[in-house]
Amino acid sequence: MKIRHILLILTAFLGVALLVAVSVQIRNEVLEYQTAHRMVASNAVRERLLLATDALAAERSQTYALLIDPDKAGEKTRGVDEVRRQVDDLLQSAERTIEETRTSLTNSDGSLTLLSGIRQAVKALRDLVDASLNPDESRRSRELAPRWFQETSRLIEDLQSSRLTLLQRERPLEPTLRTEANLRTYGGILSESIARNQALMTHVLASPQGSSGLDLDAISRNAGRAGLVWELIDGQPTASLSEPVKAAIASAREDFRSTLAPLQQSLLVSLLSRVPPRLDSDDWYEITGRSLNSVAMMQQELLSSSRTRLQAELRRAERSVALWTTLLALGVGAVIGSALVVRRRVVRPLEELSRTMLRLADHDLTTPLPRDTRSDELGAMSDALRVFKANAIKRERTQNEKQMLHARLRDAYRQLRKDLEAAAVIQSTMLPPPSTMGGVRHRGLFRPSSLIAGDTYNVVRRSDGGIGFFQVDVAGHGAPAALVSVACHHALSQAILTRTQGTPLEEIASQINGDWPEDLPYFTMILGEVDPRSQRASIIQAGHPSPLVIRVDGTVEALGDGGFPVGMIAAATYERLEFEFEPGDRLLIYSDGLIEAEDAKGEAFSEARLRQVIVENAGNPTSVLLEVLDGAVRNWRGSETLEDDLSVLMLERLAERTPAHAVH
Amino acid sequence: MLSTDQRGNILVVQVEEKRIDASKAPIFKDEMTRCIEGGQNQIVLDLSRVDFIDSSGLGALVSCLKRLGPRGSLAVAGATGAVSRLFTLTRMDRVFALHPNVEAAVEQLSA
Numbered sequence: 001m002k003i004r005h006i007l008l009i010l011t012a013f014l015g016v017a018l019l020v021a022v023s024v025q026i027r028n029e030v031l032e033y034q035t036a037h038r039m040v041a042s043n044a045v046r047e048r049l050l051l052a053t054d055a056l057a058a059e060r061s062q063t064y065a066l067l068i069d070p071d072k073a074g075e076k077t078r079g080v081d082e083v084r085r086q087v088d089d090l091l092q093s094a095e096r097t098i099e100e101t102r103t104s105l106t107n108s109d110g111s112l113t114l115l116s117g118i119r120q121a122v123k124a125l126r127d128l129v130d131a132s133l134n135p136d137e138s139r140r141s142r143e144l145a146p147r148w149f150q151e152t153s154r155l156i157e158d159l160q161s162s163r164l165t166l167l168q169r170e171r172p173l174e175p176t177l178r179t180e181a182n183l184r185t186y187g188g189i190l191s192e193s194i195a196r197n198q199a200l201m202t203h204v205l206a207s208p209q210g211s212s213g214l215d216l217d218a219i220s221r222n223a224g225r226a227g228l229v230w231e232l233i234d235g236q237p238t239a240s241l242s243e244p245v246k247a248a249i250a251s252a253r254e255d256f257r258s259t260l261a262p263l264q265q266s267l268l269v270s271l272l273s274r275v276p277p278r279l280d281s282d283d284w285y286e287i288t289g290r291s292l293n294s295v296a297m298m299q300q301e302l303l304s305s306s307r308t309r310l311q312a313e314l315r316r317a318e319r320s321v322a323l324w325t326t327l328l329a330l331g332v333g334a335v336i337g338s339a340l341v342v343r344r345r346v347v348r349p350l351e352e353l354s355r356t357m358l359r360l361a362d363h364d365l366t367t368p369l370p371r372d373t374r375s376d377e378l379g380a381m382s383d384a385l386r387v388f389k390a391n392a393i394k395r396e397r398t399q400n401e402k403q404m405l406h407a408r409l410r411d412a413y414r415q416l417r418k419d420l421e422a423a424a425v426i427q428s429t430m431l432p433p434p435s436t437m438g439g440v441r442h443r444g445l446f447r448p449s450s451l452i453a454g455d456t457y458n459v460v461r462r463s464d465g466g467i468g469f470f471q472v473d474v475a476g477h478g479a480p481a482a483l484v485s486v487a488c489h490h491a492l493s494q495a496i497l498t499r500t501q502g503t504p505l506e507e508i509a510s511q512i513n514g515d516w517p518e519d520l521p522y523f524t525m526i527l528g529e530v531d532p533r534s535q536r537a538s539i540i541q542a543g544h545p546s547p548l549v550i551r552v553d554g555t556v557e558a559l560g561d562g563g564f565p566v567g568m569i570a571a572a573t574y575e576r577l578e579f580e581f582e583p584g585d586r587l588l589i590y591s592d593g594l595i596e597a598e599d600a601k602g603e604a605f606s607e608a609r610l611r612q613v614i615v616e617n618a619g620n621p622t623s624v625l626l627e628v629l630d631g632a633v634r635n636w637r638g639s640e641t642l643e644d645d646l647s648v649l650m651l652e653r654l655a656e657r658t659p660a661h662a663v664h
Numbered sequence: 665m666l667s668t669d670q671r672g673n674i675l676v677v678q679v680e681e682k683r684i685d686a687s688k689a690p691i692f693k694d695e696m697t698r699c700i701e702g703g704q705n706q707i708v709l710d711l712s713r714v715d716f717i718d719s720s721g722l723g724a725l726v727s728c729l730k731r732l733g734p735r736g737s738l739a740v741a742g743a744t745g746a747v748s749r750l751f752t753l754t755r756m757d758r759v760f761a762l763h764p765n766v767e768a769a770v771e772q773l774s775a
Contacts, residue, residue, distance in 0.1 A: 475719035562753040
C-alpha cells in the first residue's frame with residue numbers, strides 16, 4: 001500500500017468519524033428543534049382553544065342568563081353579540097393556528113373536524129336562542145335555557161378534551177413547562193366550575209322558589225370541584241415559576257378563598273335552608289365574572305410564560321442546530337483541507353522524489369530533480385538526491401573516461417601488435433629459407449620468445465664463391481633487440497658481401513665492434529665462412545656459445561672457447577678459428593636461448609643435453625635433427641613459450657660435386 | 665637486491681638474488697650506480713649466491729665497470745658454474761678481475 005493511500009485513508013477515516021459524530025449530534029439537535037417547534041405549535045393551538053373555551057363559557061353564562069330572564073334582553077343583547085363575536089373569532093383563530101401548524105402536529109384533521117363541528121353546533125344553538133328570544137316566546141326561552149346550558153357545556157367539554165388530547169400528545173418534558181401545562185389544565189377546570197356555577201346560581205337566585213335540588217346539587221358539586229382544583233394547584237411545585245405567574249395564581253387564589261368560596265358556601269347554605277339569599281343574581285353574576293377574570297388572568301400569565309419559555313427553547317434549538325451545522329461545515333472543510341495539504345505537501349513531493357529515485361537508479365541521469373527549496377525532511381531528501389545525482393554524474397563521467405582510455409589503450413595495443421606482427425613477418429622474410437649454395441646446404445630453426453626476436457642469422461654467397469654466414473643474438477629481447485638485430489643482419493650481410501678479397505673475418509668483427517654505438521645493446525655472434533676451394537671453414541666467436549661440428553662419422557666436437565661480444569668493449573680484438581669442414585660434416589650454431597631454456601623447476605636444458613640429442617640423432621638428416629631438437633626443447637620447457645629467443649643455424653657441406661662440375 | 669659491507673676503502677657488494685636477468689638488471693644497475701656515484705671506486709662484487717646471469721645482466725655489469733672508469737676497479741668474487749662459464753665465454757674474465765672469494769678479492773685490491 002502506498003503512502004498516499006495510507007494518508008488519504010487515514011484522513012478519510014478521521015473525516016468520516018468526525019462527520020458521523022457531528023451528524024449524530026445534529027440529528028439530535030434537529031429532533032430537539034422539531035420537538036420544540038411542535039411544542040410551540042401545540043402550545044399555540046392549546047392557547048387558542050383555551051381562550052375559545054373561556055369565551056364559549058362566557059357566552060354560555062350570558063346567553064343562559066338571557067334565556068332565563070328574557071325581560072332584560074334589551075340591555076344584555078349587546079353583551080351577547082360581543083361575546084359571540086369573540087367566540088367566533090377565537091374558534092376561527094384556533095382553526096387558523098391548526099392550519100398553520102398542520103406540518104408540526106399530528107391529527108390536525110381530527111382537531112379541525114371537531115372545531116368545525118363545534119362551530120356548527122354553536123351556530124345551531126344560537127339560532128334556537130335567537131328564535132326563542134322573541135318577546136312572545138318567553139316561556140319557550142326558559143324551557144330552552146337548560147338545554148342551551150347542557151349543549152354548550154358538552155361543547156366546552158369537547159374543546160377541553162381536544163385540548164387535553166393535544167397536551168397528552170405533546171407533553172412537555174421540561175419540568176416548569178409541565179407544571180405550567182398542569183396549572184393551565186387545572187385553571188381550565190377551575191374556570192369551567194366557576195362558569196357553570198355562575199350560570200346555575202344566577203338561575204337559582206333569579207327564582208329561588210323554582211330552583212330544584214338538582215341545580216343545588218350541581219352547584220355544590222362544582223364548588224367542591226373548584227376547591228379540589230385549588231388543592232391540586234397548591235400541590236404543584238411553584239418554585240421555578242416566574243414572578244408574574246406566581247402573583248396571578250396568588251391573586252386568583254385570594255379571590256377564590258376570601259370572596260367566591262365563602263360567598264358560594266353561604267349562598268348554598270341559605271338556599272338549602274330555604275332562607276332567602278342576601279344577594280341577587282346580578283351581583284352574583286358580577287362577582288363570579290370577577291373571579292373568572294382573575295382565573296383568566298392567571299391563565300393568560302401561564303400561557304404567556306409558557307409561550308416565552310417555548311420560544312426561548314425553540315431559539316436555543318435553532319442556535320444549536322446552526323452551531324452544529326457550522327461545526328459540520330468547518331469539520332468537512334478541515335478534512336478536505338488537510339487532505340489537500342497532505343496531498344500537496346507530502347504525497348506529491350514524495351511521489352515525485354520516488355519517481356526520480358527510481359529513474360536515477362535506472363541510470364537515467366537526465367532526470368530533472370524536484371525544484372524544491374523546502375527546509376523540512378522532504379527538502380533534506382531532495383538535497384541528498386541532488387548530491388547523489390551529482391556524484392552519479394561524476395562517476396559516470398569518470399567511468400566513461402576510463403572506458404575511453406581503455407579503448408584507446410586497446411586500440412594502441414592492437415596497433416602495436418599489428419605493427420609487431422608485420423615486423424615479425426618482415427623479420428622472418430629476412431631469414432634465408434633452407435637452400436643449398438656453393439656445396440653448402442643450410443637450414444635454420446627460429447623461435448622468438450615474443451613476436452619479434454633479437455636473434456637473427458643469414459647465409460650468403462660471395463661473388464668469389466665463398467659462403468659467408470652468421471648468427472647474432474642481441475642482448476635483451478623484444479622490439480629493441482629485434483631492431484638492433486635487423487641492423488646487425490644488414491651490417492653483417494653487407495660486410496660479408498662487400499669485403500675485399502683477403503680482409504680477414506676478425507677485422508670485420510673488430511671494425512663492427514669499433515663502430516658500434518655505445519648506447520646500443522651489444523650482441524654476441526658467430527661469423528664465419530666456408531672456403532669453397534678447401535675442405536676448411538673458419539669462424540669468429542664473439543661471446544656466442546661454441547658451435548658444434550658433427551662429423552660425418554657421428555662424432556661431435558665443440559669449436560672455440562669464447563670471445564668478446566660485439567659492442568661491449570670498444571678495444572676488443574677477435575680471433576679467427578679455422579677448422580676442418582669436409583663433405584658430410586655439419587656445423588650447428590645456436591644462440592644461448594637453446595641451452596638456457598629452463599624447465600618448470602628452473603633447470604637449464606644445458607649444453608650436455610644438447611650434445612646428447614645431437615649424438616643420438618647424428619645419423620638423421622638435418623631437417624629431422626632440427627625437428628627432434630625443437631621437440632626436445634619444447635618437451636623440456638613443458639610449454640610452447642620461451643624466456644629468451646632461440647635460433648639454430650645448421651650448415652652441411654655436401655659431397656663433392658658431380659664430375660662434370662669438378663672439372664672447373 | 666644488494667647488500668654492502670665497507671671494508672676500509674673497499675666496498676663489498678653482495679648480490680642477494682639468484683639471477684641477474686632482464687627483469688633484475690635495471691635494478692642491479694641502479695643500485696650499483698648509486699654506490700659508484702656515492703664515491704666508491706674500489707668495489708668487490710660478490711656473486712657467490714648468483715646462479716645465472718643473462719645477456720642483460722652482463723650488459724649491466726659491464727656498464728657499471730665503464731661508469732667506474734679507469735681510476736676505479738671492480739673485482740668479481742665467487743663466480744661459479746654458469747656465471748663463471750659466461751665470464752669465460754664472453755672473455756669478461758679478461759675485463760673483470762675474478763677471485764674465488766671476497767677475501768681474496770679484498771686482499772688483491774688492498775695490495
